[in-house]
Amino acid sequence: MIEIKDIQKSYAMGQNTLHVLKGINFDVAEGEMVAIMGSSGSGKSTLLNILGMLDVADSGSYILDKNPIKNLDETKAAIYRNKFLGFVFQSFNLISYKTALENVMLPLYYQKVARKERQERAQKFLDQVGLGPWATHHPNELSGGQKQRVAIARALVSEPKVLLADEPTGALDSKTSYELMDVLQKINDKGITLLIVTHEEDIANMCKRIVHLRDGVMVEDKKVKQVRASSYVE
Amino acid sequence: MMFRTLFDRDTWQEIFGSIQKNKLRTLITVIGVLWGIFIYITLSGASKGLDNGFERQFEDVAINSLFVWAQRTSIPYDGFRTGRNMQLKLDDQRYLMQRVPQLQYVAPRIARGVFGGNGSSVKRDGKSGAYAVYGDFPILVKIASKDIFDGGRFINQADIDNQRKVCVIGERTQTELFEKDEDPIGDYIQIDDMYFQVIGVHKFSGGGGFENDSDIFIPFTTFKKLYNTGDHVDWFAMAAYDSADVVAVEKDIKVALKVKHRVHPDDERAFGTFNLGEVFNRVKGFSSGMNILSLVVGIATILAGVIGIGNILLISVRERTKELGIRRALGATPSEVRMQIIIESVFLTLVAGILGIILGAFVLAIINVMTADSSSFPYTNPTVPIKYILGALGLMVGLGTLIGLIPAQRAVSIKPIDALREE
Numbered sequence: 001m002i003e004i005k006d007i008q009k010s011y012a013m014g015q016n017t018l019h020v021l022k023g024i025n026f027d028v029a030e031g032e033m034v035a036i037m038g039s040s041g042s043g044k045s046t047l048l049n050i051l052g053m054l055d056v057a058d059s060g061s062y063i064l065d066k067n068p069i070k071n072l073d074e075t076k077a078a079i080y081r082n083k084f085l086g087f088v089f090q091s092f093n094l095i096s097y098k099t100a101l102e103n104v105m106l107p108l109y110y111q112k113v114a115r116k117e118r119q120e121r122a123q124k125f126l127d128q129v130g131l132g133p134w135a136t137h138h139p140n141e142l143s144g145g146q147k148q149r150v151a152i153a154r155a156l157v158s159e160p161k162v163l164l165a166d167e168p169t170g171a172l173d174s175k176t177s178y179e180l181m182d183v184l185q186k187i188n189d190k191g192i193t194l195l196i197v198t199h200e201e202d203i204a205n206m207c208k209r210i211v212h213l214r215d216g217v218m219v220e221d222k223k224v225k226q227v228r229a230s231s232y233v234e
Numbered sequence: 235m236m237f238r239t240l241f242d243r244d245t246w247q248e249i250f251g252s253i254q255k256n257k258l259r260t261l262i263t264v265i266g267v268l269w270g271i272f273i274y275i276t277l278s279g280a281s282k283g284l285d286n287g288f289e290r291q292f293e294d295v296a297i298n299s300l301f302v303w304a305q306r307t308s309i310p311y312d313g314f315r316t317g318r319n320m321q322l323k324l325d326d327q328r329y330l331m332q333r334v335p336q337l338q339y340v341a342p343r344i345a346r347g348v349f350g351g352n353g354s355s356v357k358r359d360g361k362s363g364a365y366a367v368y369g370d371f372p373i374l375v376k377i378a379s380k381d382i383f384d385g386g387r388f389i390n391q392a393d394i395d396n397q398r399k400v401c402v403i404g405e406r407t408q409t410e411l412f413e414k415d416e417d418p419i420g421d422y423i424q425i426d427d428m429y430f431q432v433i434g435v436h437k438f439s440g441g442g443g444f445e446n447d448s449d450i451f452i453p454f455t456t457f458k459k460l461y462n463t464g465d466h467v468d469w470f471a472m473a474a475y476d477s478a479d480v481v482a483v484e485k486d487i488k489v490a491l492k493v494k495h496r497v498h499p500d501d502e503r504a505f506g507t508f509n510l511g512e513v514f515n516r517v518k519g520f521s522s523g524m525n526i527l528s529l530v531v532g533i534a535t536i537l538a539g540v541i542g543i544g545n546i547l548l549i550s551v552r553e554r555t556k557e558l559g560i561r562r563a564l565g566a567t568p569s570e571v572r573m574q575i576i577i578e579s580v581f582l583t584l585v586a587g588i589l590g591i592i593l594g595a596f597v598l599a600i601i602n603v604m605t606a607d608s609s610s611f612p613y614t615n616p617t618v619p620i621k622y623i624l625g626a627l628g629l630m631v632g633l634g635t636l637i638g639l640i641p642a643q644r645a646v647s648i649k650p651i652d653a654l655r656e657e
Contacts, residue, residue: 049651052563054563054649054650054651054654055649055651074562074567074568074646075567075568075569078562078565078566078567078568078570079565079567081562081563081564081565082564082565083565087563087564089654093556093559093560093563093654094560095557095560095561096255097251097252097254097255098251102251106561106564107564107565109244109248110561110564110565110566110567110570111565115243115244154564158564158565
C-alpha cells in the first residue's frame with residue numbers, strides 16, 4: 001500500500017539546516033495498523049506529513065497504492081489527499097461553526113458528491129463511530145472523545161485507502177483514549193490501513209506493528225501482538 | 235468551473251456558514267459599504283433633484299432670454315454731454331431684430347409701479363388698491379410664458395391694433411377685487427379711472443424676476459394712450475435662438491443700441507442688460523458640478539467601504555487560517571479556496587450595495603415628500619438614473635473581486651501544514 005525509499009527532509013533554520021529525516025525506508029501492506037513512535041523531534045510527525053502529502057520530501061520516492069507521488073502541486077496534492085487519505089489530528093480540527101454531520105460531509109463536498117448522498121453517507125459513518133444521535137450538535141457541544149470520533153468519521157467518509165492519525169489520543173484521558181482505539185481497531189478490522197503517530201506505549205501496543213524513529217532514522221521495526229482496546233472498555 | 239460554483243447551492247451554504255460565524259463583524263463590514271453606496275445614491279439623487287428644481291424655476295422663461303433697459307451715458311460723445319438720459323423707443327424692436335439675427339423674439343415692455351413709483355390705482359365696487367400695470371405685446375408669452383386660468387386669454391394682436399381696454403389680472407388681484415364666487419372674466423375694473431374688461435387671470439409662477447401675483451397686463455398700445463408715453467419703451471424682453479451664444483448676443487445688442495442712440499462705443503453705462511441665459515448656464519454649471527462632486531464623493535466612499543471589506547476579509551482569513559488548512563487537508567484545491575473567499579467578498583459587497591441603494595431610495599423619497607409643497611426651494615423629483623445604479627453595482631462587483639483577490643491569495647499562500655500547525 002505504501003512504499004517509501006530513502007526519504008530525506010531538512011528544514012532551513014536561519015543559517016543552519018535541520019536534518020529531520022535522514023533516509024527512511026518503509027513499506028506498509030494493505031490492512032496493517034502501524035504505530036510510529038519516537039520522542040519529540042524524532043521526525044515522526046514530519047514523516048506522517050510527507051505520507052499525507054501535506055509536506056514534500058527533499059529526496060526519495062513515495063508510492064501510494066501503486067501511484068508514484070511526485071511533482072505534486074497544491075491542486076494535485078489536494079485531489080490525492082481527498083481520494084486516498086483520511087486525516088485525524090491531535091487537536092481534532094473540526095470546523096467549529098459546522099455541526100458534526102456537516103463536518104463529516106465536508107470531504108465529500110470537495111469530491112463534488114451530491115448533497116443528499118453526502119448527507120446519507122456522512123450519517124452512516126457517524127453511526128459507525130457511535131455518534132449518530134449527535135449529528136446536529138456543534139463541536140463545542142461534544143466531549144473530546146466525541147470530537148475525535150467525529151474527526152474519524154470525517155476521515156473515513158471519503159473511503160480512503162489509508163488513515164493517518166497524528167497523536168489521535170494526545171488530547172484525551174486514558175479511558176477515552178482506549179474507547180477511541182477500540183473504534184480505530186474496528187476500522188482496521190474492516191481492512192483499512194492505519195498509520196498512527198503516538199508516543200504512548202500502551203496506544204502503540206494496540207497496533208499490529210511498531211516503528212521507532214530516533215533523530216530522523218528508523219531504529220526499530222517490529223510486529224507486536226495486538227492488545228484489543230475493547231478489553232479495557234466498559 | 236466558476237459558474238458551476240456560483241450556482242451551486244453548497245457553495246452558498248459554505249459562504250453563509252462562514253459569514254454567520256461572525257455576525258457582528260459581517261454586519262459592521264456590510265455597513266461600511268452600505269454607507270458608501272447610500273451616500274452616493276443620496277448625493278446624486280439630491281443633485282438631480284436640485285437640477286430638476288432649477289429647471290422648474292426656469293420653466294416659465296425662455297432659457298436664453300435677455301433684458302435690456304436704458305440708463306444714463308457716462309462718456310460725452312458726438313456733441314452730447316455725459317449723463318444724458320437714454321430712452322428706448324418702439325422702433326428699436328425692428329432695428330434689433332435686423333442687427334442681431336440671433337434674436338428670435340423681441341418684446342417691448344412698459345410698466346408703472348415696477349421700478350419705484352406707485353402702481354396705478356385700481357378700483358372695483360368700492361374695493362381699491364395700487365397695482366403694477368404692464369403694457370405688453372402678445373409676443374411676450376414666447377419669452378416668458380403666462381399661465382392663464384381656464385376661460386381666460388392673454389392679450390392678442392387685435393387688442394393691440396384696436397387699443398382695446400382689456401386687461402389680464404393676477405391671482406391676488408382677483409382675490410382682492412372680486413368675491414370668491416365671482417367670475418372676473420368679462421367683468422370690468424377701473425385702472426386710473428378708466429374701465430377695463432378683464433379677459434384673463436394669470437397664475438403666479440415662482441420663476442425669478444420681478445413680476446408677482448398681482449400684476450395687471452394691458453395692451454401696449456392702450457398703455458401708451460392711457461399714460462401718454464408715446465413711443466417710449468421701458469425695456470425689451472428678448473429671446474435668442476437656442477443655438478446662439480447668449481454672451482455674444484448680449485454684446486451685439488449693446489453695440490447696436492449704442493450706434494443707433496449715438497453713444498460712445500466704450501460707454502458701458504448707457505444701457506443695462508440682464509442675461510438670464512448666462513445665469514442659467516451658470517446654474518447649469520453649478521448643478522453639473524454637483525453631479526460630478528456626488529459622483530466623486532460617492533465612488534470614493536464606495537471605494538473606502540470596499541477596502542473595508544478587503545481588510546475585514548484579510549483579518550477573517552487570518553483567523554480562519556486553520557479552518558482553511560483543514561479544508562485543504564480534506565481535499566479543497568487552492569482554486570476552490572480562492573473562489574470561496576472571492577465569492578464571499580463579492581457577495582458581501584453586493585448585499586451591502588443593494589441595501590444601501592434601498593436605504594438611499596427611501597431617504598430620497600422622504601426628502602421628496604418633505605419638499606413637495608415648497609415652491610421656493612428648488613428641489614424636485616430627486617432620482618438616480620438606473621444606469622448610474624447599475625454602474626455603481628458593477629463597480630462594486632469589480633472592486634469586490636479585486637479586493638477579494640488579496641485575502642484569497644493570502645489564504646492559499648499558507649501551506650496547509652503550516653495552517654494546521656498554527657495553534
